[in-house]
Amino acid sequence: MGFEPPQRLVRTLGERYGETTAAEWLGQLPGIAGEAVARRGLEVERVMAPGGRSGLVLLVRRSDGSPATLKIVPPFAAPSLERAALAHWKGWGAVELLDAGDDAAHAPDSAGGALLLERLHPEVSLRSLPEAKSLLEAAGTVRRLWVEPPRGHGFETVAERTAREAAALRTTADDTLAPLVSAALSARDELCASASEVRLLHGAFGQGKVLAGDRAPWLAVGPEPLVGERAYDLARLVRDRVEDLVAASSGASSARRRVNRLADSLDLDRERVRGWTLFRAVESGVRTLRAGRRQSAELLLEFAGWL
Numbered sequence: 001m002g003f004e005p006p007q008r009l010v011r012t013l014g015e016r017y018g019e020t021t022a023a024e025w026l027g028q029l030p031g032i033a034g035e036a037v038a039r040r041g042l043e044v045e046r047v048m049a050p051g052g053r054s055g056l057v058l059l060v061r062r063s064d065g066s067p068a069t070l071k072i073v074p075p076f077a078a079p080s081l082e083r084a085a086l087a088h089w090k091g092w093g094a095v096e097l098l099d100a101g102d103d104a105a106h107a108p109d110s111a112g113g114a115l116l117l118e119r120l121h122p123e124v125s126l127r128s129l130p131e132a133k134s135l136l137e138a139a140g141t142v143r144r145l146w147v148e149p150p151r152g153h154g155f156e157t158v159a160e161r162t163a164r165e166a167a168a169l170r171t172t173a174d175d176t177l178a179p180l181v182s183a184a185l186s187a188r189d190e191l192c193a194s195a196s197e198v199r200l201l202h203g204a205f206g207q208g209k210v211l212a213g214d215r216a217p218w219l220a221v222g223p224e225p226l227v228g229e230r231a232y233d234l235a236r237l238v239r240d241r242v243e244d245l246v247a248a249s250s251g252a253s254s255a256r257r258r259v260n261r262l263a264d265s266l267d268l269d270r271e272r273v274r275g276w277t278l279f280r281a282v283e284s285g286v287r288t289l290r291a292g293r294r295q296s297a298e299l300l301l302e303f304a305g306w307l
Contacts, residue, residue, distance in 0.1 A: 003033040003047060005056055012053040015291045017076050025074040029056060033072055036114040040099075042070060048122050052222055055079070059119065067119035068098055079113025081155060085200060085225035086115070093144025094202075094220045095120060095211075120219060126207035131241065134207050135258070138237055139265045141210050141218050142202065149200040149227045158201070158228030159192045165283045172286055180304060184282035187275040197229040206236045231272040234262050235280040238273065242303050252306040259307070278307045 005026055013022035033056060037044055041063045048057040048069075055073035062068050073079035086097040099116040126134040149155060166188055172181050202209070203224035213219045238259055245251040256274075263273040285300030 003030045003056060003058070005029055006047070006049040006051045008050040008053060009056060013074065013077075015287070017074075021076060022074075025076070029072070033058070036070060036072055040070070040116060042068070054222060054224070057122070059122075069117040069119050069122075071115045071117060073113045073115065075113065079115065081225055082223055083113070083115055084150070084153065085155070085223050086117075088150050088200065089145060089147070091118070091215070091219075093141055094223070095213075096215070117221075118213070118215065120221065121212040124212040126210040126218065127241070131244075135237070135262065136265075137218050138205075138207055138210060139262060141220055142205050142233060142237070143266060145202050145205075145220060146199040146230050146233070149198065153227070155200070155225050155227045158195065158226055158232045161226055162188050162192065162279065169283055169286055177286065177301070180282055180301060181286065184279045184304070188279040191231075191272060191275050191279075195229050198227050199230055201226055201228060201230070201233045203233070204236065205233050207240045229272065230266065231263070231268050232276045234266070234268070234273050235276040238262060238277045239281055239300070239303055242299050246299050246302055255303060255306045274307055278304055281307070
């Protein structure tokens with residue numbers, strides 16, 4: 001069968017890693033996918049669409065007929081780090097890595113990495129629940145992920161990842177964004193200077209990254225793992241359903257209440273959650289604006305202005 005990448009994957013890889021780099025890998029994807037499937041003796045049911053943002057997701061069956069998911073990730077998206085995080089969590093709060101002990105699975109595919117994962121219900125995420133219930137379930141899920149990282153890990157730190165993002169943010173030429181960018185950069189600098197906590201973090205946690213499962217009601221997928229303080233990991237969750245917040249007359253106060261409610265439910269400092277939410281919303285908003293998606297960018301930047 002064909003392995004046509006969904007448009008969301010094409011767009012996201014291009015925005016994050018550059019059109020040329022993304023296009024080169026996507027051009028090789030049919031061969032990479034075919035090799036990964038054949039090596040594991042899998043039968044492909046279908047390509048998931050819209051699927052993930054960091055790799056091609058295939059619903060497959062193993063040689064014994066059991067259902068599974070194969071995620072094929074480009075080398076520049078660090079599949080080895082995603083594998084390491086999932087292996088460390090061992091299915092606790094996250095999708096289970098089915099080939100963690102299989103030496104053959106660690107052999108490099110021709111131009112990327114492949115992860116064989118338990119089959120969840122990809123059409124059912126926390127976004128399908130009412131807001132209050134979804135935030136409650138999200139908090140319970142992310143709490144399980146915050147464990148000590150493994151010894152000798154290769155994960156980058158929050159300070160390292162955000163340093164690159166801050167450097168790009170400082171090149172913003174739009175003077176109308178200067179106050180917001182300045183506030184975001186100041187918040188990041190203060191948070192990094194006073195951080196002391198080291199936990200393994202999901203890195204991209206949000207309602208859409210938590211899917212329904214059979215082994216457990218809700219399990220996280222698609223980590224972009226790093227290590228640092230837990231407050232960083234709540235920043236994207238706070239801004240979930242940002243379009244609904246912006247459309248509501250009480251959007252600003254609702255956003256601030258959400259920061260406080262999530263921070264309190266997980267025993268975190270409200271100001272640290274607010275600061276990371278501000279930085280990550282501005283960084284995402286400016287990056288999205290540069291990619292030409294003005295409407296999405298304006299939502300993120302309006303949200304950031306409320307904080």
